[in-house]
Amino acid sequence: MNGRITVQQLGKAYRQYPARWSRLAEWMLPFVGPLHRLHWVLQDVGFDIAPGESVGLIGVNGAGKSTLLKLITGTTQPSAGFVQAHGRVAALLELGLGFQPDFTGRQNVLVAGQLLGLGVDEVRALLPGILEFADIGDYIDQPVRVYSSGMQMRLAFAVATCVRPDVLIVDEALAVGDVFFQQKCFARIESFTKAGTTLLFVSHSAGTVLNICDRCIFLRNGRVAFDGAPADALDLYQAELLGRLDQAPDGITVQNGEPAPVPAGMAALAGKTGSITTPLADCVGVRLIDQHGNERNALLADQRATLQIDYLLHQAADDPHVGFKIRNRFGAVLYETNSYCMRQAPGPVPAGSVLTAQFTMPLALFPDEYTITVGLGDGGYGEGSFRQVLNYLHEVTSFAVLQNPDSPVWSGLVNLAPQLRLSKH
């Protein structure tokens, strides 16, 4: 049945030779007998993934995740056992590797599309959508060798996902391009899974696995150590990362990193995926200012920063309110608020005036890239709804949070900055 992945007693071994010349010696002197030993990187792996399931695959470096994905896609052959993915399989593993450097992007799309099993006419019909998604402009008619690696990945992702596959295999380590493009990729992956595509997803991010997957396989030393609920698999994985799996697997829990729910009543702003512009107001500035008053797009974690948003009102507004939203690279909303929710109001603002809102806060975020969405509403009511949305700019800019050498070491999404008290009894 299309979309099913069957894996039975699967094993993969590589030959290991004691020295560089041994491979040659083994070949030239067969009577000496084998000089290699087999290094099993996957052993006795078995599972069945039903059509439409979203399954995470986790494990530390070297656990065998990439090898398993390559066996499923048929890029490499098993040494033992059986593996099959049924239906049309799209794999986002080594994106862009198949491109011919001297062909233009457009020519490569035609070739790559045919490798996916599409006819020339089908690829031509899909081309406008592919170009729109990749968004690399005139570069499409340049040879691929002049592309940046980000551009190659954009184009490769756009082609590989130009039709909905029955099985989608993604290695998140290849998370492509800038933060905006990553969000676009995740949105596309999500639309496929909603429409019934089976997803097998390698990830190191607990938040992403919990958001996307309904089941998770934890590989350890080339074997399936756990197959079941993502939260349990992540507990075990985290325990292995902490080096405690053998001692205390039950005593360790993982912060699941789920984004805070959107406050009730903010749907007027939060529910839109695109931007809204009206002739009533224009956003004329979104800037992040560090604690020394300098405008920056990269700031140190845990330091105070001010987000300044300036709106020029072309028409008088009775009760205007400014808001913002910060998302991470996976599109999760980490924080959002607006002046109405903060119980402050500038009062009526006449036409031609600029309304400036400054939100000052500690940037208690994990070092990474984030996007900012801003909005202006008029007439707040309820828990943060507006009679009228005057402007809403979805992901209008991005900024980076840099590691702060003065902060204690932590991981997760936000720095809860705990006060620690140790005692002995």
Ligand SMILES: Nc1ncnc2c1ncn2[C@@H]1O[C@H](COP(=O)(O)OP(=O)(O)OP(=O)(O)O)[C@@H](O)[C@H]1O
């Ligand atoms: N072609 C190869 N020849 C020999 N050994 C290999 C080969 N490919 C992979 N291995 C070995 O197989 C093991 C599993 O590698 P694999 O890349 O599948 O792990 P992984 O879980 O994907 O790791 P990572 O998270 O670092 O990508 C490793 O010990 C690796 O050195």
